[in-house]
Amino acid sequence: MKPAIDIDLDEIMERYPGRPESLIFLMQDVQAAFSYISPEALTLVCDYTGVPMSQAYAVATFYQSFSLEPRGEHEIKVCLGTACHLKGSQRIVDELSRRLGVDAGQTTEDLKYTLETVNCLGACALAPVVVADEDYLANVTAKKLNKLLKELSQDIEERP
Numbered sequence: 001m002k003p004a005i006d007i008d009l010d011e012i013m014e015r016y017p018g019r020p021e022s023l024i025f026l027m028q029d030v031q032a033a034f035s036y037i038s039p040e041a042l043t044l045v046c047d048y049t050g051v052p053m054s055q056a057y058a059v060a061t062f063y064q065s066f067s068l069e070p071r072g073e074h075e076i077k078v079c080l081g082t083a084c085h086l087k088g089s090q091r092i093v094d095e096l097s098r099r100l101g102v103d104a105g106q107t108t109e110d111l112k113y114t115l116e117t118v119n120c121l122g123a124c125a126l127a128p129v130v131v132a133d134e135d136y137l138a139n140v141t142a143k144k145l146n147k148l149l150k151e152l153s154q155d156i157e158e159r160p
């Protein structure tokens with residue numbers, strides 16, 4: 001379960017001085033704590049650091065590691081780089097999209113999963129590659145995909 005946003009935002013603000021140089025550190029910590037940067041959090045960070053909202057927004061949209069939309073508990077990234085594409089990774093995206101009920105780049109309504117596509121994860125010899133949270137899955141097949149979804153859903157069910 002994710003922490004209450006007001007408590008943790010205050011705690012995050014206390015970690016750094018209220019100066020423009022703290023912007024990225026604060027945004028990184030907010031992203032890490034909540035899996036996204038809400039409009040309220042971005043406003044608070046701007047007020048605290050004195051950075052204009054337009055500038056903070058530009059930073060948030062420039063770096064892929066920041067998200068302004070809520071993310072799922074689990075993030076599944078499918079590589080669509082050349083090697084993976086040649087080994088059928090588009091079919092993996094289509095299958096995941098069908099089973100999760102979202103397109104690539106979207107998060108399920110229950111906030112359990114975010115499906116993303118990426119271009120080359122630097123592991124082409126293992127194509128097709130899927131990354132679930134931090135775990136790399138090599139030579140992904142329909143069977144491995146089933147196992148992955150089962151494990152992720154069990155993980156969600158077992159949480160307090």
Ligand code: FES
Pocket residue numbers: 079080081082083084085119120121122123124125127129
């Ligand atoms: S193309 Fe997929 S890891 Fe390189």
